Amino acid sequence: MPFDEGHKDCIAKEKDGNDSIYCVYCYKNGEFINPKATISDVVEIGVPHLAHKIGEKAAIAHLERFLPTLERWKNQ
Secondary structure (H helix, E strand, O other), rough: OOOOHHHHHHEEEOOOOEEEEEEOOOOOEEEEOOOOHHHHHHHHHHHHHHHHOOHHHHHHHHHHHHHHOOOOOOOO
């Protein structure tokens, strides 16, 4: 999820109202919407949103490379 000017509405908020490092699809009010979600779960959720732009196989590959770099999963 790019956090550029065109996607500002996708940036989640922390409990104190500051911008989060996560998007609104995964995070709300300082907490993960689904704290038990795995990378595979999030890939499955994300593919339909990205596939219409780059195709399903490319979306899967991109998400499988990108998601492990996020703080949420870096140390797993």
